[in-house]
Amino acid sequence: MNTKKGFIYLVLLISLLGLLGCVGESEPEHNEDGQLIVKLGKQTATNPKLPEGDTFEDNAYMRLAEEVLDIELVNEFEANGEDYDRQVALAISSGELPDIMQVSQEEFEELYENDLIADLTDVFEEHASDYIQELYDSYEINPLEDTTFDGRIYGLPAAVNVTPPHMIWIRQDWIDQLQLDFDADGDKLITLEELESLALTFIEEDPGNTGNPVGIPLAHWLNEPGYGGAFTMTTIGSVFGSYPRNWIEDADGNITNGSLTPETKAALAQIKDWFDRGILDPQFGTRSWDDIMALAVNGQTGIVTGAWHMPDWGLSNVKEMHPDVVFDAYTLVDDQNKVNIASQSPGGSIAVVRKDFSNPEILIKLINLFYDTLKNEPNLEEVYPDIYQYQVLDVDGAVRPLNMEILGATSELDHYAEIRDAINGEIEVSDIPDARNQSIATSIMEYSDNPEEASTAAWALYHSRMKGLELGQYLIDHDHFEWVNPVFFGSTPAIEQYYGNLLSMEEEEFIKIVTGVESIDHFDTFVEMWHSQGGDEILAEIEAEIAE
Amino acid sequence: MQQRKRTASKRLTNPNLTYHLMILPGIIFLLIFNYTPMFGLVMAFQDYVPAKGIFGSDFVGFQHFAYMFSLPSIGRVFTNTIVIAGGKIIFNTLLAIVFAILLNEVRVRWLKKSVQTIVYLPNFLSWVVLASVVVNMFNLDGNVNQILESFGLGPFNFLGSNQLFRPLIIGTDVWKSFGFNSIVYLAAITSIDPGLHEAASIDGANWWRRIWHVTLPGMLPIILLLAILNLPNILNGGFDQIYNLYSPVVYQSGDIIDTYVYRVGLMGRDYSFGTAVGLFKSIIGLVLILSANQTAKKFTERQLF
Numbered sequence: 001m002n003t004k005k006g007f008i009y010l011v012l013l014i015s016l017l018g019l020l021g022c023v024g025e026s027e028p029e030h031n032e033d034g035q036l037i038v039k040l041g042k043q044t045a046t047n048p049k050l051p052e053g054d055t056f057e058d059n060a061y062m063r064l065a066e067e068v069l070d071i072e073l074v075n076e077f078e079a080n081g082e083d084y085d086r087q088v089a090l091a092i093s094s095g096e097l098p099d100i101m102q103v104s105q106e107e108f109e110e111l112y113e114n115d116l117i118a119d120l121t122d123v124f125e126e127h128a129s130d131y132i133q134e135l136y137d138s139y140e141i142n143p144l145e146d147t148t149f150d151g152r153i154y155g156l157p158a159a160v161n162v163t164p165p166h167m168i169w170i171r172q173d174w175i176d177q178l179q180l181d182f183d184a185d186g187d188k189l190i191t192l193e194e195l196e197s198l199a200l201t202f203i204e205e206d207p208g209n210t211g212n213p214v215g216i217p218l219a220h221w222l223n224e225p226g227y228g229g230a231f232t233m234t235t236i237g238s239v240f241g242s243y244p245r246n247w248i249e250d251a252d253g254n255i256t257n258g259s260l261t262p263e264t265k266a267a268l269a270q271i272k273d274w275f276d277r278g279i280l281d282p283q284f285g286t287r288s289w290d291d292i293m294a295l296a297v298n299g300q301t302g303i304v305t306g307a308w309h310m311p312d313w314g315l316s317n318v319k320e321m322h323p324d325v326v327f328d329a330y331t332l333v334d335d336q337n338k339v340n341i342a343s344q345s346p347g348g349s350i351a352v353v354r355k356d357f358s359n360p361e362i363l364i365k366l367i368n369l370f371y372d373t374l375k376n377e378p379n380l381e382e383v384y385p386d387i388y389q390y391q392v393l394d395v396d397g398a399v400r401p402l403n404m405e406i407l408g409a410t411s412e413l414d415h416y417a418e419i420r421d422a423i424n425g426e427i428e429v430s431d432i433p434d435a436r437n438q439s440i441a442t443s444i445m446e447y448s449d450n451p452e453e454a455s456t457a458a459w460a461l462y463h464s465r466m467k468g469l470e471l472g473q474y475l476i477d478h479d480h481f482e483w484v485n486p487v488f489f490g491s492t493p494a495i496e497q498y499y500g501n502l503l504s505m506e507e508e509e510f511i512k513i514v515t516g517v518e519s520i521d522h523f524d525t526f527v528e529m530w531h532s533q534g535g536d537e538i539l540a541e542i543e544a545e546i547a548e
Numbered sequence: 549m550q551q552r553k554r555t556a557s558k559r560l561t562n563p564n565l566t567y568h569l570m571i572l573p574g575i576i577f578l579l580i581f582n583y584t585p586m587f588g589l590v591m592a593f594q595d596y597v598p599a600k601g602i603f604g605s606d607f608v609g610f611q612h613f614a615y616m617f618s619l620p621s622i623g624r625v626f627t628n629t630i631v632i633a634g635g636k637i638i639f640n641t642l643l644a645i646v647f648a649i650l651l652n653e654v655r656v657r658w659l660k661k662s663v664q665t666i667v668y669l670p671n672f673l674s675w676v677v678l679a680s681v682v683v684n685m686f687n688l689d690g691n692v693n694q695i696l697e698s699f700g701l702g703p704f705n706f707l708g709s710n711q712l713f714r715p716l717i718i719g720t721d722v723w724k725s726f727g728f729n730s731i732v733y734l735a736a737i738t739s740i741d742p743g744l745h746e747a748a749s750i751d752g753a754n755w756w757r758r759i760w761h762v763t764l765p766g767m768l769p770i771i772l773l774l775a776i777l778n779l780p781n782i783l784n785g786g787f788d789q790i791y792n793l794y795s796p797v798v799y800q801s802g803d804i805i806d807t808y809v810y811r812v813g814l815m816g817r818d819y820s821f822g823t824a825v826g827l828f829k830s831i832i833g834l835v836l837i838l839s840a841n842q843t844a845k846k847f848t849e850r851q852l853f
Contacts, residue, residue: 089817093598110817114597212689220796283688285797286708500816511796517710
């Protein structure tokens with residue numbers, strides 16, 4: 001009797017578990033037309049400007065790729081920013097990856113070590129166009145080196161040499177409104193003192209009429225890799241010769257981390273001084289990225305730090321709220337009139353293929369199509385009318401199967417030079433080889449002709465190119481850059497084990513110093529802690545790797 | 549043995565079988581979502597690599613626990629958890645008792661009901677929502693600081709100060725839940741024999757005396773029981789509240805075990821270490837539950853299991 005009852009329970013339990021099990025059954029690899037189904041991990045953007053009816057999964061770019069490669073593209077997941085990272089983290093921890101997705105360098109290394117991604121060496125050599133190979137080769141350090149282990153390529157990295165410097169975007173309309181004598185010589189190179197007094201004036205006068213103006217807001221992480229970080233202290237550090245989070249040689253030729261140098265201590269002391277005097281945001285540390293952007297959008301602050309492309313995705317929100325807003329790009333210089341800067345590796349997001357995916361060459365073909373064929377098609381309007389239409393509408397490139405760029409070493413400034421020549425009337429717009437740049441030049445002219453009536457898109461393109469990239473070009477032309485070359489870019493076992501924790505500690509200790517919880521001399525304690533919590537092991541491994 | 553077996557099978561006769569089948573989905577739910585994940589605790593003793601899975605990852609023994617105790621931040625995390633959770637338990641209990649006693653004295657029925665509803669309400673709102681309200685009220689240009697400034701005080705950076713963050717967390721939590729917590733105490737008060745109050749009045753006891761000598765002693769068993777049963781919660785600082793309110797500035801005073809495990813284990817993808825910290829917390833929690841159960845038995849002659 002009893003066993004029989006137990007048996008019934010058991011059957012019920014098993015059938016229920018069986019039902020749950022059915023959910024995870026794998027889908028077929030081909031659709032009804034016999035086309036291969038390729039699943040993507042899709043990194044999206046907040047405002048893609050897609051025409052009505054089109055989606056991230058079904059748009060002109062995706063349809064073109066499906067037609068040319070005779071496949072069906074399906075977005076396994078779509079997410080943006082931190083949410084995308086979370087999706088990737090979940091995909092890695094569950095071991096169920098999409099066929100093609102983009103990951104960070106850190107995630108890439110984890111995927112490689114877990115043997116979850118495909119070796120792309122052979123398909124890359126066989127299928128990648130000469131143009132694509134040349135793009136990668138144009139860099140001093142080939143970005144592919146970051147994704148190559150033992151001579152085998154496991155991922156295709158984005159390649160963009162973000163044009164320095166790290167900039168300070170300032171509300172020029174406020175400067176005009178208050179009739180300030182700011183940057184009298186007009187070279188856009190300013191000193192710490194000038195920035196300080198401007199911030200104090202903005203706080204005092206409150207030109208945004210918000211009632212609670214904020215001087216200079218910075219994000220609580222203060223630093224991030226590269227010189228593109230929005231709301232980071234990179235440009236302030238450059239005045240002192242501080243290069244946080246770069247592996248550099250110190251004065252004695254020993255390898256160290258830029259976060260540990262006396263120069264970084266001096267830069268922090270400066271920021272702490274600003275905090276004490278109310279020039280830095282008094283709520284520094286508690287604000288999220290969005291909160292800081294909101295300060296700019298509300299008109300509470302008119303001073304934000306970031307890269308040349310900031311108007312395209314960030315400051316355009318300020319323009320939406322305040323139609324008359326005008327920004328100008330400045331950068332801080334030291335007493336020698338120099339911008340001190342650590343060179344960066346050009347890589348970024350990395351496209352990878354799931355290990356057991358049957359057709360890894362599809363990734364290479366996608367890259368050929370988007371970063372060679374479409375870029376170099378002289379007659380886009382007739383050959384790919386849908387794509388041409390998208391570029392006229394300024395649809396975000398994020399809707400393409402891969403949300404990344406592969407450009408040559410100097411592309412950003414080359415493109416800028418072409419656009420500038422067209423605007424100055426030295427060449428015709430139609431002489432610009434790249435269709436995207438043609439439409440950018442047209443938009444910029446639209447803005448120059450009639451700034452009051454121009455669209456936000458034209459405003460943003462004008463600001464990012466004619467002010468942002470213009471400043472970068474100016475610094476090169478007038479020899480204002482003082483370059484420092486980091487000695488190491490990759491990763492080591494100790495970096496994987498300890499560096500994440502060291503970065504969190506750095507962030508916390510720097511906040512304590514700036515907000516006055518600890519005195520500036522606490523920096524020396526931080527350096528000791530850094531060395532003892534795995535930092536020494538990292539430095540030893542880097543030295544060993546360089547010695548090889 | 550034979551005897552017991554017979555009664556067991558007897559219990560499974562028809563009417564009981566229906567009831568057991570009704571429990572079954574709940575039991576299955578419990579097995580799948582509460583018991584099965586426990587096997588994942590093995591990860592704490594492994595160098596867990598998602599690709600290799602639980603069965604393929606290498607065992608490293610107590611390495612993660614050793615690393616945990618070597619980190620200077622771990623002591624801070626446990627201290628914060630205990631201080632915040634302890635503060636919440638103490639103030640929630642005290643305020644709920646006082647509120648229950650006062651509310652019981654309100655004789656106007658509609659007033660009593662409406663006050664009750666108003667103080668219960670916040671308990672049903674999620675911290676995700678409430679956090680943005682708290683942030684807006686307590687940041688540097690929020691209402692609270694505006695009021696304080698009109699008295700010539702402040703401004704205080706509540707969300708960015710290591711002195712004020714814990715009081716803020718405890719205070720807002722007590723505000724959210726004291727009303728709901730007072731329900732049990734109200735019930736305890738109503739169960740006190742009114743005859744005792746009458747007798748005390750006749751003996752000349754004033755209101756204060758009656759509360760002190762009749763109401764409170766009558767509530768004492770319930771107060772003790774609830775306090776003891778709350779003891780295991782001393783390690784639950786309240787993830788959702790703190791996660792939505794904290795920032796790196798106040799990690800010093802506000803980072804609790806759960807937020808730490810989330811950051812290190814899930815976002816930092818250090819699964820094994822996160823599991824080790826979580827397991828350590830669970831072990832302390834288990835010890836506390838067992839001792840609380842024993843204490844409850846000793847003082848109130850009731851126990852959970």
